[in-house]
Amino acid sequence: MLDAKIPAGPIAEKWDNHKFSIKLVNPNNKRRFTVLVVGTGLAGASAAASMAELGYNVEAFTFHDSPRRAHSIAAQGGINAAKNYRNDGDSIFRLFYDTVKGGDYRSREANVYRLSQVSANIIDQCAAQGVPFAREYGGLLANRSFGGAQVSRTFYARGQTGQQLLLGAYQALAGQVAAGKVTVHNNCDVLDIVVKDGEACGLVIRDLMTGETRAYSGHAVVLATGGYSNVYYLSTNAMNCNVTAAWRAHRRGAAFANPCYTQIHPTCIPASDDFQSKLTLMSESLRNDGRIWVPRDAKDTRSPELVDEADRYYYLEEKYPAFGNLVPRDVASRNAKTVVDKGMGVGPSRNGVYLDFSDVIAADGEQVVREKYGNLFDMYERITGENPYRVPMRIYPATHYTMGGLWVDYNLMTTIPGLYAIGECNFSDHGANRLGASALMQGLADGYFVLPYTIGDYLAEKLGDPVVPTDDPAFTESVTAVEDRTRRWLTVKGSLTVDHYHRELGKIIWEYCGMTRNRAGLEKALNEIPVLREEFRANVKVLGSADTANQSLEKVNRVDDFMELAELKVRDALHREESCGGHFREEHQTEEGEAQRDDGNFAYVAAWQWQNPDKPQKLLAEPLEFEYVKLTQRSYK
Amino acid sequence: MSRMLQLKLRIWRQGGPASRGSFLDVDAHDIPTDASFLEMLDIVNERLLEDGIEPVVFAHDCREGICGTCGLMINGRAHGPELGTATCQLHMRKFKDGDEIVIEPFRAAAFPVVRDLMVDRRAFDRIIEAGGYISAPTGTAPDANEILIPKDVADFSMDAAQCIGCGACVAACPNSAAQLFTAAKLGHLNVLPQGQPERWRRTEAMVETMEQYFGSCTNHGECHTACPKEISLDFIALLNRDYIKAKTKNRRLASQA
Numbered sequence A: 001m002l003d004a005k006i007p008a009g010p011i012a013e014k015w016d017n018h019k020f021s022i023k024l025v026n027p028n029n030k031r032r033f034t035v036l037v038v039g040t041g042l043a044g045a046s047a048a049a050s051m052a053e054l055g056y057n058v059e060a061f062t063f064h065d066s067p068r069r070a071h072s073i074a075a076q077g078g079i080n081a082a083k084n085y086r087n088d089g090d091s092i093f094r095l096f097y098d099t100v101k102g103g104d105y106r107s108r109e110a111n112v113y114r115l116s117q118v119s120a121n122i123i124d125q126c127a128a129q130g131v132p133f134a135r136e137y138g139g140l141l142a143n144r145s146f147g148g149a150q151v152s153r154t155f156y157a158r159g160q161t162g163q164q165l166l167l168g169a170y171q172a173l174a175g176q177v178a179a180g181k182v183t184v185h186n187n188c189d190v191l192d193i194v195v196k197d198g199e200a201c202g203l204v205i206r207d208l209m210t211g212e213t214r215a216y217s218g219h220a221v222v223l224a225t226g227g228y229s230n231v232y233y234l235s236t237n238a239m240n241c242n243v244t245a246a247w248r249a250h251r252r253g254a255a256f257a258n259p260c261y262t263q264i265h266p267t268c269i270p271a272s273d274d275f276q277s278k279l280t281l282m283s284e285s286l287r288n289d290g291r292i293w294v295p296r297d298a299k300d301t302r303s304p305e306l307v308d309e310a311d312r313y314y315y316l317e318e319k320y321p322a323f324g325n326l327v328p329r330d331v332a333s334r335n336a337k338t339v340v341d342k343g344m345g346v347g348p349s350r351n352g353v354y355l356d357f358s359d360v361i362a363a364d365g366e367q368v369v370r371e372k373y374g375n376l377f378d379m380y381e382r383i384t385g386e387n388p389y390r391v392p393m394r395i396y397p398a399t400h401y402t403m404g405g406l407w408v409d410y411n412l413m414t415t416i417p418g419l420y421a422i423g424e425c426n427f428s429d430h431g432a433n434r435l436g437a438s439a440l441m442q443g444l445a446d447g448y449f450v451l452p453y454t455i456g457d458y459l460a461e462k463l464g465d466p467v468v469p470t471d472d473p474a475f476t477e478s479v480t481a482v483e484d485r486t487r488r489w490l491t492v493k494g495s496l497t498v499d500h501y502h503r504e505l506g507k508i509i510w511e512y513c514g515m516t517r518n519r520a521g522l523e524k525a526l527n528e529i530p531v532l533r534e535e536f537r538a539n540v541k542v543l544g545s546a547d548t549a550n551q552s553l554e555k556v557n558r559v560d561d562f563m564e565l566a567e568l569k570v571r572d573a574l575h576r577e578e579s580c581g582g583h584f585r586e587e588h589q590t591e592e593g594e595a596q597r598d599d600g601n602f603a604y605v606a607a608w609q610w611q612n613p614d615k616p617q618k619l620l621a622e623p624l625e626f627e628y629v630k631l632t633q634r635s636y637k
Numbered sequence B: 001m002s003r004m005l006q007l008k009l010r011i012w013r014q015g016g017p018a019s020r021g022s023f024l025d026v027d028a029h030d031i032p033t034d035a036s037f038l039e040m041l042d043i044v045n046e047r048l049l050e051d052g053i054e055p056v057v058f059a060h061d062c063r064e065g066i067c068g069t070c071g072l073m074i075n076g077r078a079h080g081p082e083l084g085t086a087t088c089q090l091h092m093r094k095f096k097d098g099d100e101i102v103i104e105p106f107r108a109a110a111f112p113v114v115r116d117l118m119v120d121r122r123a124f125d126r127i128i129e130a131g132g133y134i135s136a137p138t139g140t141a142p143d144a145n146e147i148l149i150p151k152d153v154a155d156f157s158m159d160a161a162q163c164i165g166c167g168a169c170v171a172a173c174p175n176s177a178a179q180l181f182t183a184a185k186l187g188h189l190n191v192l193p194q195g196q197p198e199r200w201r202r203t204e205a206m207v208e209t210m211e212q213y214f215g216s217c218t219n220h221g222e223c224h225t226a227c228p229k230e231i232s233l234d235f236i237a238l239l240n241r242d243y244i245k246a247k248t249k250n251r252r253l254a255s256q257a
Helices: A011-021 A042-054 A092-102 A109-129 A161-178 A244-251 A284-288 A315-319 A329-344 A358-364 A366-384 A439-462 A473-492 A498-513 A519-539 A551-575 B037-050 B122-129 B151-161 B168-172 B179-190 B199-213 B222-226 B234-256
Strands: A034-038 A057-061 A182-185 A188-196 A199-207 A213-217 A220-223 A262-268 A291-295 A353-356 A393-402 A419-421 A604-609 A618-623 B004-013 B022-032 B100-104 B113-115
Touching: A011 A109, A034 A042, A034 A199, A042 A057, A042 A161, A042 A182, A042 A439, A092 A109, A109 A161, A109 A439, A161 A182, A161 A439, A161 B122, A161 B151, A188 A213, A188 A244, A188 A473, A188 A551, A199 A220, A199 A473, A213 A473, A220 A244, A220 A439, A244 A419, A244 A551, A262 A284, A262 A329, A284 A366, A291 A315, A291 A329, A315 A329, A329 A353, A329 A393, A358 A366, A473 A519, A473 A551, A498 A519, A498 A551, A498 B037, A519 A551, A551 A604, B004 B037, B022 B037, B122 B179, B122 B199, B151 B179, B168 B179, B168 B222, B179 B199, B179 B222, B179 B234, B199 B234
Parallel strands: A034 A057, A034 A220, A057 A182, A220 A419, B004 B100
Antiparallel strands: A188 A199, A199 A213, A262 A393, A291 A353, A353 A393, A604 A618, B004 B022
């Protein structure tokens, strides 16, 4: 039913064969097409700039006041590439293999192989743009090992790699704006995707400064709108990250794949109180030198430096002697939850574990530690008021990245012809768990090196077709629906705020569909979410008008979509009777408590098809076939 | 442990770009010292909403000090009292019980107020579009290690490149000049080997676009003090030097054409 359009042939030749076999648009004809790109993060900005360079007319949309503020900017650690500059045995195949294994064998081989192939081009492209990557004294690029990888393939720019890569893509985009090939629409919230005769032909936005609703028409629409971690209310995502454009596309017919796959990042600063608005990530690189522990005795409330070595429970080092504190993200996170759930947590709310640097400070001196992690230690102190050179950091896992997203074929096209999804908002490359330094790689691979080729295959057929005019009924119907939906919130005049309902939703989804899940909990969530949603729709309090900047009104549409997504996420988690990567079902674990996959029954992508508001989505399965990677039980002992 | 503060806030409220603004006085009770400044505003906004008053509009997003979206004048200082810290990373433990805090938007002619504390900083995009990039169309790049860049040059470039584009430099400047922002981008690109072919064209175009929107620099240095990334004034010196060079070089090139 779902055709992934994976090209034939050996895996190393698929992408080259495909590039040769897909249709091309003649350079002079590209200017006859308009492509709408939603989102200006790494994927969106790189795609918009690259397509404009090819000659397409591009209209880019962002809800930020500048494209440079997209949340890709916050990525700290780095970007992987199979350059093998360290001479340590890296290769395209190894990066491919590691990514499929790290994803717990729930990603599509052909896509991941292509990702590994183009990874090297990304570094070349970014260096040419002037991204100030870290260098060795000889002037060559530096690398580090990251996220437990056994080769050094990660490129970085201090702890601000995402910022520098995004500024590179933003600047390329600015160059194309100057050349007249891209128009950027700032402060525009995309609230609907317009579909006519089964094909995507435009979108409807609300101008966040003036409140005006407007429609835009194009030959194709590209969504690069990021992930849905904010369904948990508290996550490491920026405050305004949302699922709305992707969800509206889903409601228009785009299948949504694997919504239950969420990555919980192990090293974040624990929540301190109810007023907490977001969680801050501390780079995973800290685990290279910090030791994670809690007191062996849950009743031991001594200050950490007074706890004797024998009374400290270094649970990762004890359980996983080979990898120790460097086990993959999902394993580290689950183990932190286990000790906190046993009442062994530390800190005023007993909701964290120690990440202790005293050994490395004693061995190497404070100065060495300061050089490596100074900016992170400063950030920690600014937020918590505690000095991590003196007392151990307190950390706890937080939602960070979503591997699920809109289903796409090998061309990155969704199940709606003419609608593409790139970067975090699609599902394709990370399976059930993403490896560190791979998100930046995927966003830029899709935007610079995949979509600009594959979109031509669709557009070539449309040569000479005008865009659908925005006074077509398909557009006017959508504009009316968007305006009605927005104005309706102002008439509810309820008693509780949008944030209140968002927090309540977050509590349910974190409790029952967070780091671990079980049938009883998921069934409970499936009862509670619709009740909360109905109450929210009947009792939310939004003040002001739809004709000005109105931040409550912005949020209410987003939370409304999160309410629907949450239900699908839970249903997906309930149906997947196995554990894999970030999806850990307590019923399915090995004797040692590790994730137990069921490859016989669940080696497929679960893509959910919208039916109507009263009828749950229908499951469309895309079987996953593994020809080049052998399926094994992941082990980090 | 979190303590509670009792604060008096004076918050700027303005209905729209063309409206007259005024201060709203708010008694902010029981603000936890562990809250960030923006979380304090969240708490105030939730209480306003409960009282049937529209919440105060303020721009914010990542709350990690990197996206550059937030930015407030706090007691007359851009991003508040703590050096090298964006508004979102400022925490209430830096304030004392009973403090009066005046909260205003970044004020500059080039940054018109959208509503309340939110301003429109699109003029920054115009400066970047004028030349704040290296033209390297996708696919044309040589192998990354064919471009050798001495470590100190890469580090110096990165010192400038880490600008978050928040606009505090403009808000802090008595002339509303954007020299530090523009200089940070020129410093990032003009010292790199990849940035040389367009160096003089870039410098002239960016500086002159900047001057269409912003005031002139008279070397007060307030921008550096306000900058959450503590970007050095040396980059402004570099901008001035490159601009003079660009004017002579570009004129010579033009006369040869």
